[in-house]
Structures are given as C-alpha cells and as structure tokens.
Amino acid sequence: MARYLNLREQEVGNHMAKLAVLVSLCLLTVAIQGALCANVPSTRKDNVEDVVSGVRIADPYRWLEDQQSPETRAWIDAENAYTRAVLEALPGRDRIKQRITAFKRIDAYTTPTERGGRYFFMKRLANQDQSAIYVRNGLSGDDELLIDPHPLSADHTVNLEIEDITAEGRLVAYGLRQGGEDEVAVRILDVDKRQDLADSLPKAEYYSICLTRDGSGLYYARHDSTGNQVLHHVMGTDIAKDVQIFGEGLGPEMGVGVALSDDDRYLLFDVWHGSASSNDLYLADLTAGGKPKAVVEGFDASFEPKFGGGWLFLKTDWQAPRGRIIRVDLADPRQEAWRVVVPESGDIIDGMAVAGGKLLVTYIHNAIPSVSIFEADGKPAGTIEPPAIGYVGGLSGRWQASEVFFTFSSYHIPTRIYNYFMDDGTTAVWARINVPLVSENYTVEQVWYTSKDGTRVPMFVGHAKNLKLDGSNPTLLTGYGGFRSSATPYYSTSAALWLSEGGVFAEPNLRGGSEFGEEWHRAGMLDKKQNTFDDFIAAAEWLVEQGYTRPEKLAIEGGSNGGLLVGAALTQRPDLFRAVVCYYPLLDMVRFHKFLVAAYWVPEYGSADNPEQFKYIYAYSPYHRVEVGVKYPAVLLVTGDADTRVAPLHARKMTALLQARTGSDPAERPILLRYDTKAGHSGGTPVTKQIDDLTDEALFLNWQLGVTY
Numbered sequence: 067m068a069r070y071l072n073l074r075e076q077e078v079g080n081h082m083a084k085l086a087v088l089v090s091l092c093l094l095t096v097a098i099q100g101a102l103c104a105n106v107p108s109t110r111k112d113n114v115e116d117v118v119s120g121v122r123i124a125d126p127y128r129w130l131e132d133q134q135s136p137e138t139r140a141w142i143d144a145e146n147a148y149t150r151a152v153l154e155a156l157p158g159r160d161r162i163k164q165r166i167t168a169f170k171r172i173d174a175y176t177t178p179t180e181r182g183g184r185y186f187f188m189k190r191l192a193n194q195d196q197s198a199i200y201v202r203n204g205l206s207g208d209d210e211l212l213i214d215p216h217p218l219s220a221d222h223t224v225n226l227e228i229e230d231i232t233a234e235g236r237l238v239a240y241g242l243r244q245g246g247e248d249e250v251a252v253r254i255l256d257v258d259k260r261q262d263l264a265d266s267l268p269k270a271e272y273y274s275i276c277l278t279r280d281g282s283g284l285y286y287a288r289h290d291s292t293g294n295q296v297l298h299h300v301m302g303t304d305i306a307k308d309v310q311i312f313g314e315g316l317g318p319e320m321g322v323g324v325a326l327s328d329d330d331r332y333l334l335f336d337v338w339h340g341s342a343s344s345n346d347l348y349l350a351d352l353t354a355g356g357k358p359k360a361v362v363e364g365f366d367a368s369f370e371p372k373f374g375g376g377w378l379f380l381k382t383d384w385q386a387p388r389g390r391i392i393r394v395d396l397a398d399p400r401q402e403a404w405r406v407v408v409p410e411s412g413d414i415i416d417g418m419a420v421a422g423g424k425l426l427v428t429y430i431h432n433a434i435p436s437v438s439i440f441e442a443d444g445k446p447a448g449t450i451e452p453p454a455i456g457y458v459g460g461l462s463g464r465w466q467a468s469e470v471f472f473t474f475s476s477y478h479i480p481t482r483i484y485n486y487f488m489d490d491g492t493t494a495v496w497a498r499i500n501v502p503l504v505s506e507n508y509t510v511e512q513v514w515y516t517s518k519d520g521t522r523v524p525m526f527v528g529h530a531k532n533l534k535l536d537g538s539n540p541t542l543l544t545g546y547g548g549f550r551s552s553a554t555p556y557y558s559t560s561a562a563l564w565l566s567e568g569g570v571f572a573e574p575n576l577r578g579g580s581e582f583g584e585e586w587h588r589a590g591m592l593d594k595k596q597n598t599f600d601d602f603i604a605a606a607e608w609l610v611e612q613g614y615t616r617p618e619k620l621a622i623e624g625g626s627n628g629g630l631l632v633g634a635a636l637t638q639r640p641d642l643f644r645a646v647v648c649y650y651p652l653l654d655m656v657r658f659h660k661f662l663v664a665a666y667w668v669p670e671y672g673s674a675d676n677p678e679q680f681k682y683i684y685a686y687s688p689y690h691r692v693e694v695g696v697k698y699p700a701v702l703l704v705t706g707d708a709d710t711r712v713a714p715l716h717a718r719k720m721t722a723l724l725q726a727r728t729g730s731d732p733a734e735r736p737i738l739l740r741y742d743t744k745a746g747h748s749g750g751t752p753v754t755k756q757i758d759d760l761t762d763e764a765l766f767l768n769w770q771l772g773v774t775y
Contacts (some may be wrong), residue, residue, distance in 0.1 A: 084319065105141065110129070114655075142741050153738070162761050166761055169503075171753070173500075177472070179462060196224070199211075215242075223751075230274070237277055239275050248271050251269040254264060274323040276325060286299075331352055334690050342369060348360055361399045369468065374590075377770035378405075381415055391418060398760035436449065455511075458474055459473050470488065471486070477510055477571055478510060509531050524575045528570070540772075543573070543609065547577060548630075549592055572614075572719065576598045576602055600623075603638065603642065620644060636688070644770050647702045650717070651716050653717070658713075662712070689720055694729075704742075708742075708743070
C-alpha cells in the first residue's frame, strides 16, 4: 500500500490532489474492466439438498468437495487464471514487490535451544528461501550449518523443523515437511559426524518426539485418522517393530503428547479431549516398570505440565479461571500432596517456563504481557519487563541452566531474541532482524470499545504518530478469537508494511481467546460463538466512529479460525467493509466436522449432528448466510492442496457461491480465489513465493481501498 497523498496543502492543491485520485481510480477501473468481466468463471450448480434437524439445506457446490476430481481441478485452474488476470492488471506491482522484498530479504533467526553448551537454532539468510538448522558452540562461537533444506527440492518447498535434541547436544531429531502440510518425516542427525542415522520415522503427524539422554532411543506420539499412539523406538532396530506403550482407545477426535523428564526416569502422557479446554495426565516411572498412573484425570480444566528437577509444575485453570501454578512431587504425585506455588491473581497466567531452578511466568494484564520470576517454592525472584506494548514469547530454558531465551516484537518493532541470565538478572540481545522500518515513527496504542451486549473489549491499534482522525486512513483490521489464543501485538511483514505505507493496523482481543482467562474463552465458543463476531464488528464500527477510517477505507483479514471470523463478518455486515482477505478458512460449519482433522474442533464449535448445536451453528455459518443480490465486499480467498488441517473445500465452495450470488459489480468488487497446490496451514512457503503472495494481497487491498501513488 502506498503512502497517502499529503492533504495538508492549500485548498486548491487539496482539491487537485483529490481530483487526481478520482481520475486515477477511473482509469484503473477502465484498464481492468475487460480482464474482470470477460473471465469470471462459471461454476456448475447441482440440486443437492440435505435435511438436518428438519431444516432443508441446499448445497449447490457439493461437487467441489472432491479435491482430486478432474472437474474440480479444471475449476481450480480457471479460478487461478481469473485471479491472475485481475491481479496482474493492477498497477504498481514493481514498486510494491520491491518494497516487500526489502522487508522479507533479511537474515532471520528462531529462538535457540541450549544443550551441552551448544546452541541449536534455525536461520535463514537474506538470499535464501527456507531456514536451515545451525549450531553455535558457546555464546560467542561461529554459526555452523547442520542441515540445509534447499537442495532437497528444486522449488524450495521442503522445509525443516527441530523436533528434539539430546541432553549433550549429540543428536538432533528434525522434521522434513513438504510445503505447508502438517505431516513431517523425522530424521536423526549425529551432530559430530554431520550425518543422519539409519533410524527415521515415516511421514505422519507427530505431536511429540522425545530423544533419551544418551540417544539410545526415542518416544514419539503419532496421530492419524484411526487414533493416537505413543511408541518407543530403540536405535538400530526396525521401526516397524516399535512397541506401542500408550494410546489404546484414544480416537482421532482426541490427542496425546509425551514428555520425558531430564533424568529419563519419568515419562508423562498428556491426553487432551480434542480442542476442549481439558486434559488428563498420566505418569510412568520407567525405573519401576513404566506403568502409567493417573496424575490428573476427569477434571473439567486445563493442565499444562513442565518438568523441573524432582517436580512436575502444572499451569492450570482448575478452580482458578485466571490461572495458577501447582507443584507436584514426582515421588508422590497424589492430589493430596499437591502444592500451589503461584496462586491465582487479578492477572492472567498465559505461559510458563523453567530455567535455573526457577519458574518464569508470563502474565497478561488487560491483554498486555510481562514476565515474572519465582523460586520453586513460589517466592518472587524478579521480573522481565518488555520495552513497549508488544508480544513476549518463545520462553526457552532448562531447569539446570542459568539462562533463558525469549522474543519480543510489536507491529512496528521487528523481532528481537533476548538472552536473560538468571544469576545476575542481565539481558543481552542474541539476535534481531533488521528491516527498513523506523520504529520511532510509529506507535501502538490500546483502546477500549463496547460490544453489542455491552461487554468492554480492548483493541491494539498501530499507526504513524502524526495520524489524523479524519476518516480517510486505509485500515486493516484482523482478528482470531478462538481456541484460547491471546492476541498481543507481534511483528509481521504485512503489519509493518501496512504501517510504513501510511495505514492503520488494528487487532481486537475478541472473546474466544484467553486474554481474560477461561471465562473469556468460553464466552466465545459453542453457543456463544456469535459474541466473537459481534466483538469484531463492534471493533470495525468503533474505528469508523472515532474517525480512523470509513467503510470504503476498511479491510479485514483472518486465517483458519480467523477465516471463519472474517467470513461471518462479511456475510453479517457486508456494508461495513470494502475488502476481505480470507486465509485457509472454515466456512461451511454444517459439514466442517466431516473432513480431515476437524472432528477435533467439535468441543470448540459444536456439531451440526447435535440438534441443539445445529441451531446456532447454522445461524452463523458463513457459507449458509450468503444471499442473492447482496452487495458483498471484494474478497480474496486463499488456500491450497497442502492444507491438511482445514479442508480447502471451504474456500472452493465459498468462492463459487459468492461469485454466483453477489450483487456487487465484479469489475469493482470481485470474488477471487488464490489456490496454491503446495501451500498449507503449517507455512513452509519459500520466501520468493511469500513475496509474490504478499505483493498480490497488497495490490488487492490498495486497489479496493483507493490507495494511489
């Protein structure tokens, strides 16, 4: 998006500038009119109907659910060709792409993991498409390349992730992912020899990989359409003969993870009930036969475990909606012996880590994070204050080590990785990304507004310091509001670019997240999901009322559950937005639970198979709320074959339905689908492709919001 014309001129100059904008927009519309109107794809309609809980529901594009049928593939090709014709006709591509390239072509790092004095991390150089795995011997050592993904695929779509590292840093388990798939193939690298072991795990969805201290074996939790398994592998043996040690009877709607204590004595099994806010914990003493025994079972609460010395620390909302931390003695894990070491307070406990024999607790105060340090018995031992309003995350440490790493960023502050030393409380910058953004020119403020039912909701708004509230500012509103995810301002290329080009970037803390504890989450799930949408719509209305923008200058974006959010917003309030970017979305909520892993989310949304839940699901399901002749905003839907989490059929069906029913002129407000055969939910898109995709999105939004240069 380009910087807005300077309106602080004389009255004549002001009128001339406005006239120039109008002329430019008229010429632009004429230039792309042919590309738009001549090539809107036609989509076959079927007379498919279902009767659900006595309600007759038409589904004219059911055939698009078949992803591999020749007709669907031809339709995808036609939609992609139409989208390319529209986007390629927009002016300014070279300038925008050059700007985005400057933001993306930078050295980037992930938070390191220390093992045996070695620091393992991911790093991508400015001229590379994917991150490689590196090791640094000591804090001042050189970065040594361990595994480079670039030779593994001609189009650089294979990407890596670190799964686990042995205690002394001798072995690294790493995942190989194709495109954006959730599934990975697991390899094990001998760091000293710089070569893989013969042992490997086949491509699958793994929730946990745990190497033993001495590297003699590993434990892994695997999820597939049939259920969950935790298996034990002994190095040098046939993987097909691995023994299942846990998971019997756990169906695909559930999940299980496994963790190993630092001394390899205890194995912890974490069983969660789909996306519900509850889980069970089972502990096995491997020196005493290894039979799992329940530590937490049958509670309607969340327990997030972390080993530390001879204890198991549990961050939980059990009898504490805002969170507390309980210490469990591994030698005596009975509930009667539990001890509360960090009690519930007025702030939300959002995260927990261990390092240097201490606890590091991330608190959220009115959606703003900070970190407090406690001794193992709960005695306060210091704080880590973030430098500004932003995101604090990636807390990484070890009980035996005296240092901890964390990241900080904000919309206008690129990510910095800090090394905090527990012994003396000092902090050092371990790495930072350098982008052409002068952070001092921008500000992030927290505002509060009132939602439809009177609930007060906070929102973060980023913009240039000299912003005028005259309703003329192009504004991008994003949100998520689900699955207990907290929204705090974090750095992203799209947000930074939007700010640098003169726009307003806003994100409300919607109900469904956990910014105010489990009660806030439950106020935006199941039969209360409409609260999330109401909060988002109220945020948009507030931005308009306060003079930040107006509907013609307001765009919204969201992905996954956030894709459902913007889908609901565009169908419930099409008059409030000019443009929508909808990534990897859930949109057909009547049938969502039938595809891929979506049964896992029924505790969050409900299921149309339940007559009572069907009523509220059908009432907001975006695919079923599209009406004939309504003037919908321009929409860019984004998905791809490699999304093995949210079925791409949602975006396909919604594209066809919106194109058929919108009353808007497609030359002005088109419905577009960008469908990538290798993109998916788990990222992994090469930087070269990311730049092209971001360029498309920026051009689309600039065009729709009337931004010229």
